[in-house]
Amino acid sequence: KGRLDSALTKEDTEILLESLKSFGILNNDYSYEASLDTAEYRGYPENGAPGGGLYNAAPEPSEPIALEDLLKSRFWEKMRNHTTYRHHAPMFQPVGGMEEIAHAFAREVDDTITYNAKVDRIRQTESGVEVEYSSADGEGSGGVETADYCICTIPFTVLSQLDVDVSGDMRRVMRALHYHEAVKAGLEMKRRFWERDEQIYGGITLTDLPIAEISYPSAEMHSDGPGVLLGCYAYGPHAYAFNSMSPEERLETVLEQGARIHPQYRDEFSSGVVLSWHRVPWMLGCYSDWDDRGRDYEIAATMDNRFVCAGEHISYLPGWQEGSLLSALDAVRQVHDRAVKEG
Numbered sequence: 001k002g003r004l005d006s007a008l009t010k011e012d013t014e015i016l017l018e019s020l021k022s023f024g025i026l027n028n029d030y031s032y033e034a035s036l037d038t039a040e041y042r043g044y045p046e047n048g049a050p051g052g053g054l055y056n057a058a059p060e061p062s063e064p065i066a067l068e069d070l071l072k073s074r075f076w077e078k079m080r081n082h083t084t085y086r087h088h089a090p091m092f093q094p095v096g097g098m099e100e101i102a103h104a105f106a107r108e109v110d111d112t113i114t115y116n117a118k119v120d121r122i123r124q125t126e127s128g129v130e131v132e133y134s135s136a137d138g139e140g141s142g143g144v145e146t147a148d149y150c151i152c153t154i155p156f157t158v159l160s161q162l163d164v165d166v167s168g169d170m171r172r173v174m175r176a177l178h179y180h181e182a183v184k185a186g187l188e189m190k191r192r193f194w195e196r197d198e199q200i201y202g203g204i205t206l207t208d209l210p211i212a213e214i215s216y217p218s219a220e221m222h223s224d225g226p227g228v229l230l231g232c233y234a235y236g237p238h239a240y241a242f243n244s245m246s247p248e249e250r251l252e253t254v255l256e257q258g259a260r261i262h263p264q265y266r267d268e269f270s271s272g273v274v275l276s277w278h279r280v281p282w283m284l285g286c287y288s289d290w291d292d293r294g295r296d297y298e299i300a301a302t303m304d305n306r307f308v309c310a311g312e313h314i315s316y317l318p319g320w321q322e323g324s325l326l327s328a329l330d331a332v333r334q335v336h337d338r339a340v341k342e343g
């Protein structure tokens, strides 16, 4: 609109316009039109991709989606998720799934872990901490552990409902912290139809349905199958709607919505599960959501008498294993400093 001059030198203006043409694939009139240039970035029409020889070989331009439609689709809302500091382009996947990281830690310290122990109560005295637990599955026996200090990694959603000796401030913060909601579905399909029929190899289909997205496996491509799709990764109000359904209703909803995108769903589905983290009694939420940390974060992260919290919620990287590990290191540092001070 001729206003670039006010913020930029003449030379900068020329460079900026050149960059818009180059990066935005704009033509000499600075508009984005159907052309072989734009098709090279946005894709070609069916049967119009560059080929070889004579027959059907010359590429054809494709018709861009109208700006208004692009804006209204709100596609851009989802795109920005994958461009943050926390989503680097090369992301690693542990062989066998995320849980393998926890299993690897467990292998190293297995003889120090008491499994099937549901903590019910934590008592603090001047000289130590007492943790009472019962059997999580109702079959084993309960017990009491005593120690000089306690590092507690139970999520605040659960901890705030237990009988725990902590300061009034700490209790208030535990109760106040909100946890994000999330729902995910794993769908086992007999055949990798997305690869065989539609040439989709990995990646995500973003939708405006409550399931939010369908994510395709990035391992074992071209194998005969079966294959597992992530059939839903719902957040926000849609996740609450899933939370309120029975497991069977959740699965049926995911299949019905997914079949609108891939009609093969019904024939190829063999089994599946839809997990809602607000319904998992050991988590009661997906990950912590510090809206305004203010002084509350410091209260949550600071040792309270002989008790100190650790976990993803005690970090600036909530919802990531990295956050929980870094907070654990800091909790150990606090216990160490205190123990050294006490001699």
Ligand SMILES: Cc1cc2nc3c(=O)[nH]c(=O)nc-3n(C[C@H](O)[C@H](O)[C@H](O)COP(=O)(O)OP(=O)(O)OC[C@H]3O[C@@H](n4cnc5c(N)ncnc54)[C@H](O)[C@@H]3O)c2cc1C
Pocket: 098, 117, 118, 119, 120, 153, 154, 155, 158, 182, 184, 277, 281, 282, 283, 285, 286, 287, 310, 311, 312, 313, 318, 319, 320, 321, 322, 324
């Ligand atoms: C859907 C989803 C996707 C994710 N994707 C990724 C990812 O791709 N990459 C990544 O790095 N991170 C991811 N995360 C986050 C990662 O899983 C967490 O940040 C991490 O597991 C947090 O570790 P934590 O030790 O703080 O808590 P948790 O792993 O939740 O551990 C808390 C433990 O406390 C136990 N517990 C609860 N109540 C009691 C009780 N009363 N008595 C005894 N024990 C109890 C629980 O059973 C649990 O084992 C994801 C999380 C979710 C939910």
